[in-house]
Amino acid sequence: MFFYYLDLAWRSIKKTPMLSALMVMAISIGIGITITTLNIYKMMSINPAGEKSSQLYAVQLWSQGPDTWDRFDSQITYQDGFNLLRSEVPTYQTSMFRTGGAVQTDDPNLLPAMQSVRVTNNDFFQLFAIDFQYGQAWDDSVDTSPRYEVVLSDELNQTLFAGKNSVGKTVYFNAKAYQVVGVLKPWAPSPNYHDLNNGSFGESDKMYVPYSLAPIEEYQSWGNTNGWNYESVDTYAKRLTSEKHWTQYWVQLDTPAQVEEYRQWLNNYIEQQKKLGRFTSPKAAAQFLDVAQWLDFNKVVPKDNKILVGLSSLFLLVCLVNMLGLLLSKFLRRAPEIGVRRAIGASQGQIFAQHMVEVSLMGLLGGLLGLGWAWGSLLLLTKKFELQASLTHLDASMWVIAPVIAIVAAILAGIYPAWRVCTTNPSVYLKSQ
């Protein structure tokens, strides 16, 4: 029966090519616009942590004095980061910040170039579940007694060593020699949720150096440094003991019990710091957000995108109303023919089903065409605005979402016209023939 209806639908579409084309066009443009904006939105709000999303938490501390900042800062002080590392509750934890500098190798033909470098401990790689291509992270002992060791990103390893196994080789960072101990597999989360300091879709880390080297090498922060009271930080030592917020802190907590235990631990920590004269605000507290909450807290999806998605769904609604009107005229015009079919025994349900098949077919065509529009417009936008490919790549889910929205939309638009047609009294049309 379905195929017979499909055949009827195809014939009916062919019989009124202009009107049908108009309808398919209307729905395809609506779908095209909606999918375009939805795709950009989805790519921006994608949760890059995947299945670890609800295990990873960014830690924030209300360490500022009373009457200063009125919300949690997204970073914490170096001294707090240093102290928190002593907790034994989290499975993994890392205190880190971004720096950068000139990177060279022994190859004299390679001009030194500025690279973005992350200062962190060796938990970082397990916490964010990054796999190694060659070698491994530096040893635990390096995090307490520093050695000049470095982990390279795949990208930097390509630039410096043509992608070959570079473990054991020497890399010069600001003219200081470091030994390569590991090379990561490609890892560039988008948005780069682990450090949202310098934009959500910015440059990725090229190299990782031990956190324990920070006081010795005095790495400058390439992220934000925020202060709430006036204090001088003209030496690095003063910076490390200051109340300035400039490091990021992440923990992995696997079970609810662990989360509760960590909350308790942080509260104790704050109480202890209060006795030392810090955390003077009555609001002093700790907050830790999982990845989804973290992205929300940092407003990773700009409001412009939300407006666009909103307006484009209204747009789709207009297309639907438009299609509804056209379907109504199309179906009613066919009423005499339906009258005959009803008279020779077709039930109301069958007529209804037949029309539903027809609108679904049009919806499907519109959805596919709309995907084409979306693909084209994303391509244009990428070219014109040099958007990141990761933002404008047509997400695989859209291949399902687009036709589904289109068919559902078409069916919604088709229900009323189909119902009108199948409830019409056939005798009216039989008479006037």
Next chain:
Amino acid sequence: MLHIKPILSGLLRSKSGPLLLLMQMILSVAIVANASFIITERLNLMARESGVEEAQVFDFTIYHFDKSTDLVAQNIRDLDILRTLPGVIDASPTSMVPLSGGGWSSNFKLSPEKDSKSSPNSAMYLGDEHFINTLGVKLIEGRNFYPQEITNEFTESGGKMLVSKALAEKIWPDESPLGKRLYMGTQQFEIIGVIERLQHAWVDNDNLEFSTVMSVDLTSEFKHYLVRAKASDIEHLKVKIPEVLHKDNQSRVIEGFKTIAERRIEAYRDHELMATVLTMMVILLLLITSLGVTGMVMFNIQRRTKQIGTRRALGAKKRDIISYFLVENYLLCLVGGTIGVLLAIQLGKQLMNFYSLPMLELSYPLLTVVGLFMVTTLAVYMPARKAAKISPATATRSV
């Protein structure tokens, strides 16, 4: 002679068709009005001038990684090399680059007392006596720095300062700013000149026009330079400059060449993207609405072929038939437009509340309705002209 009454009763009798068209018009007016409002708002943002010769000025950074470099002497040599390079009009050190999205800003105190009033947050450009000529900004009052006034670091005594006109008018609305002082802690900066217009680095900041230039050429391993040259020479200079500077000293990274014009495109990219997508939406929406109107009229004509033929047979002129469809459309436009304007205002309010957009100006929905009248006139006229050609004979045929 518009015969509104029969048209109205015709409309009321076939409820669903016109009702749908009405809904479509209402939604279209609401969307188009708000979208075009956002578009103009963005275009206005993008049209603001920075005050800088954007196509002639580019910037780059030098990072000295060799700790043994004498940074003060190196800076003097580098500036000499840059300024004597063929094609270069002028060059200056700087702490930040207009429209680049990164830099320094601060509130200043109006007097040395700790609890005195603060200036609004303003950009801190650090430069030397070549700074204003390099950027091509106009000095409208006072004088430029003298070379001997430039220091290599922030000193206890402070220094001289140029301010943008917008900032001067904000702090001292009725007086000349010359000779006034701004304070950073105990350091004082005497204002010696006023720049007509100089934007800072963050285009989405309300204080975009508030800039100061301080007589400090700060010594640092990171140095930022601005260079002005004829636009046609810039591509060549981007290659030449690292070459000659590396010849002088190899142990440094020289990179990040970008003109201010390029920085402008990057700074406003999000706004341009928004404006482009919305424009696309408005055009398509108008297209779809007019196609909807055309489709509806075509359908009505087919349904009323006999009726039209009869009217023609009874003496209606061709233009009567056309005007029937036009008036029918205008009635719909009038009702749809009115409700559409109300909905547009509501939608604008929601956008204002949730996304802190500015309030929708009433002229936008009103203009949209005018547009609706014009577009639908076209959309109706084409099929209506065809209807007018229906011969009176059809009325008598096939009865």
